[in-house]
Amino acid sequence: MSSDGPAHRVQSAVVEYGYPQGHLGHLSPDEEAAFKNFKIVCEEKGVYKPGTDDEPGTHDDATLLRFLRARRFVVADALTQFTDTEKWRKANQLDQLYETIDIEHYDETRRLYPQWTGRRDRRGIPVYVYEVKHLNSKTMAAYEKSAKETNSKAQTDGKTSPKLLRLFALYENLIRFVMPLCTALMDRDHPRTPITQSNNIVDISGVGLKQFWNLRTHMQDASTLATAHYPETLDRIFIIGAPAFFPTVWGWIKRWFDPITTSKIFILSHHDLLPTLESFIDPANIPKKYGGQLDYTFGDKPVPDPAMEKYISWEGERKEFPRGPMYWVNSNGDGKGKAGKEGFDMEALAVGAEGGKERREKVCRIATQFPVSATDTVTNGHANPLLKEMLTAPTEVDLPSTIQASSLQQEPSKPAEAEVAVQEGTLIPASRPEPVTFVTAAEGIETLNEKTDTLALNGEAKGPHQTKTANLLDPSVAVNGNAVGTEDAHQHVEKGQKAVGGGVEEADRAHGGLERVKENITVSA
Secondary structure, three states, X not given: OOOOOHHHHHHHHHOOOOOOOOOOOOOOHHHHHHHHHHHHHHHHOOOOOOOOOOOOOOOOHHHHHHHHHHOOOOHHHHHHHHHHHHHHHHHHOHHHHHHHOEHHHXXXXXXXXOEEEEEEOOOOOEEEEEEHHHOOHHHHHHHHHHOOOOOOOOOOOOOOOHHHHHHHHHHHXXXXXXXXXXXXXXXOOOOOOOOOOEEXXXXXXXXXXXXXXXXXXXXXXXXXXXXXXXXXXXEEEEEEOOOOXXXXXXXXXXXXOOHHHXXXXXXXXXXXXXXXXXXXXXXXXXXXXXXXXXXXXXOOOOOOOHHHHOOEEEOOOOOOOOOOOEEEEEOOOOOEOOOOOOEEEEEEEEOOEEOOEEOOEEEEEEEEEOOXXXXXXXXXXXXXXXXXOOOOOOOOOOOOOOOOOHHHHOOOOOOOOOOEEEEOOEEEEOOOOOOOOEOOOOOOOOOEOOOOOOOOOOOOEOOOOOOHHHXXXXXOOEEOOEEOOHHHHOOOOOOOOOEXXXXXXXXXXXXOOOOOOOEOOOOOO
């Protein structure tokens, strides 16, 4: 397929860069060229300053690469999203918010959202758990009242609600504390490749249709802004405990995400729950509630991985991580916690405010060294991964819940050298990644291509969000005069005809029955 024109860029939007593909140390020549060019144009635009021998850079390579990977290595698109995010962060003083937020209010927010278990999957990626049933009307009403302010010293522009900004303090904890800690642990494959993503077990058991409906606006706003400003921080979502009406709810939820995100969602039946989780996560790191061995309950503090203990030196009488926000700095004081030439030597600082008084306390130090080679390490987890070609959904309705499991473990093949052209100042490889085929979960269903109606995401979009990127990612916002929402793309089909547009399943079901059809979709990157 030719790489010229928008068609290939559109279809490349459904290509997934599963870890470690597309991450540092695992870039193709074309991706490496795009990454170098991205850093150059970011520096020219004044949104990035590279490090020197005397001063650390404003952003590490792993952070920059998240934005580039999210936009399929199209430099111009990644630059727009990165620039939007930098403006949004400065307008809302995200660093100040995280470092001065009241600890009690921070913990109140933490109890309502995905929580780190303290454990990792087989590749060293952190595992989060989220029990949605706790977001009932009473709890959310109390939170709405409490979260009218950020309860920090941050000055915001008022365009993002305080309750969402408090949520993003949790994202700051992910990228500034949890990910650097998991990166520093060497008992994993690819120890030199930074961990920049997370896995989420989302438990929706006990959640009624009314509760889903009441949460829809809040969850959609949170998802849109997180996708816009914290891209590529998600590796997998495992949805468990899905009720019988979930296919209807999925019709709403899938509109909040781009096709790349929906391709990372696994909807698991009770029968497939434990075998599927064990294929990604060692049983010792799976909570007992879901069939594993970990003594962890949603709402608890993280249960640290025993592998951490041999690397951590606690400060004073401390024996565990405290509540509230934390982040890492290099022990030599030269910037944020990041790898040196031989490994990591960094300190954790506890920040936030307690009783109106700001804290800045040293918690511990962690020092690790890179192995001579990756073969010298022990892979995180104790059992061999169970590769599954297909994972099964809880109902017979087509839900885009799995991808081919073999793609998760496979090392990327090195493509042949390709010419690189320059278009409007951006490096454009002669060949971009070819789209792959994802597999639906329902048993007996033929392979389907990821699909939705064409979204002109490179156009201008006006909407309720502060940045253009967030508006472009919001499926309820009109783009170039056309509604983006997939509910507007339904097309009823007769048996034997080809279905097109988003929401094919709903349209076919409304037409009198779900036909097993193939979809041919183009989604703008």
